[in-house]
Amino acid sequence: MRKVLSGNEAIARGAYEAGVAVAAGYPGTPSTEILENLAGYGEVYCEWAPNEKVALEVAAGACWTGVRAMATMKHVGLNVAADPLMTLSYTGVRGGLVVVVADDPGMYSSQNEQDSRNYAKFAKVPLLEPSDGQEAKDFVEVALDISERFDTPVVLRSTTRLSHSRSVVALGGRRSPQVPSFSKDPQKLVMLPLYARGRRRKVEERMRALREFSERFPHNRIIWRERKLGVVTSGVCYQYVEEAFPEASVLKLAMTYPLPEGLIRSFAEQVEEVLVVEELDPFLEEQVRSLGVRAEGRRYFSGIGELGPDGVIRGRMRWEGRDPPEPRQEADLPPRPPVMCPGCPHRGIFYVLSRMDVVITGDIGCYTLAVFPPLNAMDTLICMGAGISASMGMAKAGLKKPVVGVVGDSTFFHSGMTGLLDVAYNRGDVTIIVLDNGTTAMTGHQDHPGTGRTLMGEETVEARAEDIARALGVRRVRVVDPYDLSRTEAVLKEEVASPEASVVVSRRPCLLLTREYGPRYEVSAEACTGCGRCLRLGCPALEKDGAKVRINSLCTGCGLCAQVCRFGAIAREEG
């Protein structure tokens, strides 16, 4: 049977067909739908772990019982999971273990565009790069086979364009999973220095064997056309090359670490000139050049952002010595950045914060959008959890201004708790706001340890941020409803003024999840003075209408604007 699947659906299908028994991950665009789809089959144990490190460790434990396992994450998630990955390279596996990582060239939904392929080299594990949905599905099984044959975890790398593109995929059946069992083998699985030294040698033997294997790996293939130009490429860039260089011969690499050195050399010898086309880092180019092959890549093809067909076409023009034309953009169109939804519970908190003289250390989630005007209520952002820890650093540096750290609920469970323990233990005088909207909203509303439900749809314990904060040693813990602006403001002012650490949990479920819309609000044209105060909320339902303000159909009835208006001009719609 053939079906149109997204890359992520295809990867999930691949895991299903390959007989994966355990899969774990943490939501992150563009990787999220892999686990959601795999869970949908109902036959594979899937879980949202609190973070990627935990996910990879869960998958590792599973594979040591002989079953096949998978961990999924976005590129920055692999930073969190890098610790287990580096040593899993030593222990190796029993059942196959595939680590799926989805990079985000162009940063459509990420804070950086690191090239995660470097991790494969760093950890000395094989790396596969599928170029379309069919390969995305097939390579999961290929990766698991390689994993078992060479006793190593295998990294399967996707990108936004592959994960979120739909293409036609031929499906197969599911192979039945292994029955789990465990036999002791501390030399292999207990990495204390004595045994790790032994495994370290095995890693090198394995890499040698993998290098040989890659020479005959059937998915590394050459498409022969004219011999003037040979292009070396991998992943979704292969598709762009087919369009931009239809006459060139192409060496399409599926395993990009370790590389088939002989195949690359012989390809290069049979063409007059070699180009390497890849996104982000010159990962292939540097390796190809280190073989003594004369090749160009980065000179013509940008390493910044997503390449896309345009990037490859423009690169070709540069290579031909032509200047690529500037795209003809329409002038002075108003920008349309993403915004918090109308009725978003985060808006109340950030509105209050925007009117206080504090430094706000931010974190990853929908609420990061508070950085934009009119709220301008976020001052730093680097990674998951840093909203808490960075506030601590500022306070300990002796900053006179009060520091407020904000973190979402899912982010708090992911890596905020350790930062909060630091605040409690080292007596930080900061105010931490946990924005608890009861879901992982940004990535499409996944469950997490605070929602009371698992990815498999089972009911479970509900972790509460306020209980955790108290257990970690924070004495001042408050809970507010961000729809109640005056109380929220009063509580925040008190906690910021208090001379010790406090945690304020701002609790109100994500409106996009509950869809509990109240009656709309409207502005009375007579009462409105046009002062524009309500517009400082940045609600997309509030529009300037000449000298006054009006409320459009997007209004969800949260009532914040009515609380903000000083002239009583905004009220619930009659009837």
Added chain:
Amino acid sequence: MSDVVLAGVGGQGIVLASKLLAEAAFRAGYDVKANEVHGMAQRGGSVLAQVRFGEKVFSPLVPSGRADFLVGLEEVEALRYAGYLGDGGWAIVNRRKIVPVTVSSGSFRYPEDIEGRLRARFERLVLVEGERLAREAGNARTENVVLLGALSNFLDIPLGIWEEVIAHLVPRSTEANLKAFSLGRDATVEARL
């Protein structure tokens, strides 16, 4: 090969529209690739989706200046992505203004005479009363499908397949969506002549 670029605002149902088109093209026997935006870009921001179908499709992204159709669910967004449309391509644009926060907060202006600008930029332009037709179909959220109906006049995909795909992918409000589709199709059937 047919290259379709869909532009609009997060929340207008661009992802569903591209799914419907991709599935319809697939069932009509074409190879197909499509892509869409998730995550941060969806929160009311400017969004883009692309669908390509034909005998064999390589890149899931349409190169600039190559699209056969630009479907704009919002007028400014149609202009923003105008560069995708190739010579002789059709722009099918919803008569709909969604004011971005950058405008409602007063820092930018929504272009006056947007229709004039659309006409100046697109030689072949079809304007669709998406909002009105969606209401007429009984569901204000079906503008995306109204526009697909308009687009369908230009594509070689049998009506029966469209209906099948709508029923399959929008099981909960099939009726309104079928209605929206046919209203969009009927309203623009003459545009092509």
